[in-house]
Amino acid sequence: xxxxxVSGFGLIGCLVTRAALNSGKIDIVTINDPFIDLNYMVYMxxxxxTHGKFHRTVKAENGKLVINGKSTSIFQERDPANIKRGDAGxxxxxxxxxxxxxxxxxxxxxxxxxxxxxxxxxxLCIVATLLAVLATQFLMNMR
Numbered sequence: 428x429x430x431x432x433v434s435g436f437g438l439i440g441c442l443v444t445r446a447a448l449n450s451g452k453i454d455i456v457t458i459n460d461p462f463i464d465l466n467y468m469v470y471m472x473x474x475x476x477t478h479g480k481f482h483r484t485v486k487a488e489n490g491k492l493v494i495n496g497k498s499t500s501i502f503q504e505r506d507p508a509n510i511k512r513g514d515a516g517x518x519x520x521x522x523x524x525x526x527x528x529x530x531x532x533x534x535x536x537x538x539x540x541x542x543x544x545x546x547x548x549x550x551l552c553i554v555a556t557l558l559a560v561l562a563t564q565f566l567m568n569m570r
Contacts, residue, residue, distance in 0.1 A: 436458050454497075
């Protein structure tokens with residue numbers, strides 16, 4: 428199973444997380460969003476006006492998001508350098524940004540790293556961003 432961190436839990440980040448969990452092939456190990464409270468993350472995952480109710484147990488427990496008994500580390504960092512995704516086992520980071528410029532800016536900030544904390548190339552950062560878009564498109568096509 429691929430271990431992934433999600434950077435940003437807005438509309439797209441939430442949909443990427445849902446798609447990853449539904450695939451059974453991706454393990455979401457970290458989520459970072461400095462603007463969304465953990466309890467609201469629970470609500471966002473449980474209820475979606477477009478895609479419906481999420482049919483898994485979701486709760487906040489000890490500062491983590493717990494989905495079907497599996498804990499996901501939550502960060503609320505504005506500075507990507509403070510996020511220890513490698514410690515949580517993240518092999519890749521998905522940046523579901525709304526624009527190409529934002530994805531490029533964030534990739535230059537070296538927030539994308541492997542499980543040892545080494546920076547990934549900008550090409551892999553763009554691939555991670557494209558995966559986020561494709562996952563969202565896949566969810567929309569399932570309707």
